[in-house]
Amino acid sequence: MTEHTVSAYENELRGLAQRVAEMGGLTEKQIVGSIDSLIRSDLDLARQVRAVDPQIDALQREIEEVGILVIAKRQPMAIDLREIVGALRIASDLERIADLAKNIAKRVIAMNGTLPLAKVTGGFDAMARLALERVKRVLDAYAQRDVDAALDVWKADGDIDALYNSLFRELLTYMLEDPRNIGSCTHLLFCAKNLERIGDHATNIAETIHYMVKGVPLADERPKLDTTTMAAVGL
Amino acid sequence: MTEHTVSAYENELRGLAQRVAEMGGLTEKQIVGSIDSLIRSDLDLARQVRAVDPQIDALQREIEEVGILVIAKRQPMAIDLREIVGALRIASDLERIADLAKNIAKRVIAMNGTLPLAKVTGGFDAMARLALERVKRVLDAYAQRDVDAALDVWKADGDIDALYNSLFRELLTYMLEDPRNIGSCTHLLFCAKNLERIGDHATNIAETIHYMVKGVPLADERPKLDTTTMAAVGL
Numbered sequence: 364m365t366e367h368t369v370s371a372y373e374n375e376l377r378g379l380a381q382r383v384a385e386m387g388g389l390t391e392k393q394i395v396g397s398i399d400s401l402i403r404s405d406l407d408l409a410r411q412v413r414a415v416d417p418q419i420d421a422l423q424r425e426i427e428e429v430g431i432l433v434i435a436k437r438q439p440m441a442i443d444l445r446e447i448v449g450a451l452r453i454a455s456d457l458e459r460i461a462d463l464a465k466n467i468a469k470r471v472i473a474m475n476g477t478l479p480l481a482k483v484t485g486g487f488d489a490m491a492r493l494a495l496e497r498v499k500r501v502l503d504a505y506a507q508r509d510v511d512a513a514l515d516v517w518k519a520d521g522d523i524d525a526l527y528n529s530l531f532r533e534l535l536t537y538m539l540e541d542p543r544n545i546g547s548c549t550h551l552l553f554c555a556k557n558l559e560r561i562g563d564h565a566t567n568i569a570e571t572i573h574y575m576v577k578g579v580p581l582a583d584e585r586p587k588l589d590t591t592t593m594a595a596v597g598l
Numbered sequence: 599m600t601e602h603t604v605s606a607y608e609n610e611l612r613g614l615a616q617r618v619a620e621m622g623g624l625t626e627k628q629i630v631g632s633i634d635s636l637i638r639s640d641l642d643l644a645r646q647v648r649a650v651d652p653q654i655d656a657l658q659r660e661i662e663e664v665g666i667l668v669i670a671k672r673q674p675m676a677i678d679l680r681e682i683v684g685a686l687r688i689a690s691d692l693e694r695i696a697d698l699a700k701n702i703a704k705r706v707i708a709m710n711g712t713l714p715l716a717k718v719t720g721g722f723d724a725m726a727r728l729a730l731e732r733v734k735r736v737l738d739a740y741a742q743r744d745v746d747a748a749l750d751v752w753k754a755d756g757d758i759d760a761l762y763n764s765l766f767r768e769l770l771t772y773m774l775e776d777p778r779n780i781g782s783c784t785h786l787l788f789c790a791k792n793l794e795r796i797g798d799h800a801t802n803i804a805e806t807i808h809y810m811v812k813g814v815p816l817a818d819e820r821p822k823l824d825t826t827t828m829a830a831v832g833l
Contacts, residue, residue, distance in 0.1 A: 539777045
């Protein structure tokens, strides 16, 4: 292989990682936008979040296409192959995270300007901040190929589950207290579930980083607050 | 390329498609098991569904691994490349379908033997049958590489959304009628959402089949009963 070819190949790999980072940045913005639109009942912002989503889908398709072509063209060694497969997996998780943010925005639109229960906005804010922080930290770990930082994200999965469970119980209480809350609380419990799932995808990305760097999957069961989780109606 | 090599390559492609079909069969069983466990409040069956899920995850990882290796080793032509990328995408959707079935089973376990509202089991049965039929039909379309059959599945997406919306409204009514129903109805509305999402993944698979055979993505917006969907609290 000539030096020119090697360098073109390295550029391809770097380009792929850059696109994943770009997708990550957009996805973070979508999380922020969706939760701000929820807390402030901001329909315009919610519509904006919904409108941006196709860009993220397109980025994922592009990453998949480029990644597969590089594999077919370069027949990469094991470590580069993991790099590319990792990019494809992370792009897939980011697409799903963005989709969950979009679904929150869609619920804000469906609630049509009804402010969510003021009592629970604090809980949503806390949960969203935790979810966002996990996504940010795992994307930093990806940028640095830092397995330890990825493992930190992976281990902290229980935090967001605990917040979700408590928010969920709270929402149920308000539904029981006053049946007129049932409609909006139903929307809110799906939103809370979406935030919890965003956290799960951050955990998936942490697992992918481990595989990319170490070459073996994280075999252990993911840390879940199982007792709380199974007992709560929210699962 | 010698004849021997071509034949080994063809075997690899065939083996990949067979694994996807196997995964599809297991996934169908998981849908049936999860919904039967829900309707009959059968905790043993629910636990069985939960226990099978890791096998399906392992199959997906295996399909991804084999597919990527074939791409790297064989540098396939465009049509074969689409065949392999299609197998990876379908395996990813099947994994998510199986995950949604597992989540229904986990809710059955969390409900711990409380029979769901008898009034809604019919609705769940109808919705589950529709979801299962869509998965079956799209897997048949994959086996036959039949774009028209895949497009039929793709177009019929609205049916399951309509059933979901009506089941959702019904569940809300029972919550409003008697607050003691709120706990179980909350479980059931997540189960209904999971069945709706199983239908969405069948639609994704139909799109993948179109891409595999035709080489271009289905660009149009997916058919959704948008007016109903946005109006309903269930989204």
